[in-house]
Amino acid sequence: MATSLFEKKLKQQIQERLSPATPGVQVQVFQMGKKVCDIELGETFPYYDLASLTKIIFTVQAFMKAFEEKRWDLNSRVQDFCPWFPYENVLIKDCLTHSSGLPWWAPLYQKLDLTTSSLNRWVEGGRIIRGMEVMRSEASVYSDIGFIVLGHVLEAMYSLPLLENWSRLKDDFYSRSTLNFHPENKPPYPIKQYAPTERCSWRNKILQGEVHDDNSWSFGGVAPQAGLFGSVDDVSWYGLLLRSQLRGISKTSIRQKTAQLFSSRARPRGKGDWALGYMMPTPGTASAGSYFSLYSIGHTGFTGTSLWYDPSQDLLVTILSNRVFLGRENKEFASLRPQIHNWVVEGLKRKA
Incomplete structure (x- = not known):
């Protein structure tokens, strides 16, 4: 397919800032459900570690489905x-909005016996969390631990292990995608097809096709907070599914009313920019840049991934990269990502 002037300009803008930020990047843009941009720069790969996009692709959608089935409501307790x-x-809902008071993170992997089965490690992780202190505050504090707890809740709701919950959700929502966990940290395709993330000091190797997230890896690669791998097409497919749910044209079991509930602000302004599991833009520091409305929803992933959808503009932007390959402390990508979103909106305005 021929490259449009909009895509050429965007590639030029990104290229000038690429090398200190990430080895490569893929960007897809959909306006009113139609793909208007599909570009890649630098060294790219068919599949990426999606990191915390797992939270919205798997866990949030699973809880939406369970909500539709009346397995829980907004007053339901973890207990x-x-x-x-x-x-x-x-x-x-406290765990979904990162207002539970649970710690933001803990090195569970350091406390688990990695010689035991992944199931034993997952159960033991729950026991460790049981001993953690909850410290409530007025403001939301992002918590991977809270999402791990949600994984245990999901298993209890359906009396099914986490991987089986995912398999059923995939069959219902993502059957045409290559989205997948890598059980026991074993990729289904040759590792050269996966973007490498980082040389890990405690795993003594460059991670490629194995989840970067320490705790998810220690659980055997299947977890509610991180672990999914997929292509840029897969992630955009999810974004278009979310769009269809919000617009009431989805063929899934999720009603428009439920999708809108989950995508609406669930925390008071100034106390946390969260819907039920989705990030919302924080004015001045949003990873979606300056032009996405305050009604936008999305998420970022530590490895260098993100998806944002603005229902006001009917605009979807998917970005995949392996920015952590240059070191997890590299902050260049954090400034490039919102700029990409700004360039997208500015370019579409010129195009119009």
């Missing part, structure tokens, strides 16, 4: 499904 969880006032 209703996981009696072992010691804090009776923590709600499921």
Whole structure:
């Protein structure tokens, strides 16, 4: 397909800032459901570690589905499904909005016996979380631990292991995609097809086709907070599915009313920019740049991934990269990503 003037300009803008930020990047843009941009720069790969995009592609969609099935409501407590969880006032929606008071992260992988089965490690991770202190505050504090708890809740809701929950969700929502976890950290395709993330000091290798997230890897590569791999087409497919749910034209079981509930602001302004599991733009520092409306929803991934959808502009932007290959402390990509979104919006205005 011929490259449009819009794509050529965007490639030029990104290229000038690419090398210090990431080895390569893929960008897709959809306006009113139609693809208007599909570009890649630098060294790119068919499949990427999607990192925390797992939260919205898997976990949030799974809880939307369970909500439709009336398995839980906004007053449901974690303890209703996981009696072992010691804090009776923590709600499921608190974990989705990162307002549970659970720690933002903990090195669970350092406390697990990696010689035991992945199932044993997942169960032991829950036991470790059971001993953590909940420290409530007025403001949301991003918490991977809260999403790990949601994984245990999901298993209890359906009496199914996490991977089986994913398999059923994929059959219903993503059957035509290559989205997948890599159980036991074993990729289904040759590793050269996966973007390498980082040379890991404790795993003693460059991670390629194995999840970068330490805790997810220690659980055997299947987790509610990270672990999915996929292509840029896969992630955009998810974004278009989300769009269809919000517009009431989805063929899935998710009603427009439910999709809109989950995508609406769930925290007071100034206390956290969160819908039910989705990020919302924080004015001045949004990873979606300056032009995406405050009604936008999306998420970022630590490895250098993101998806944002603005229902006001009917605009979807998917970005995949392996920015952590240049070192997890490299902050260049964090400034490039919002700029890409700005260039997209500015370019579309010129195009119009």
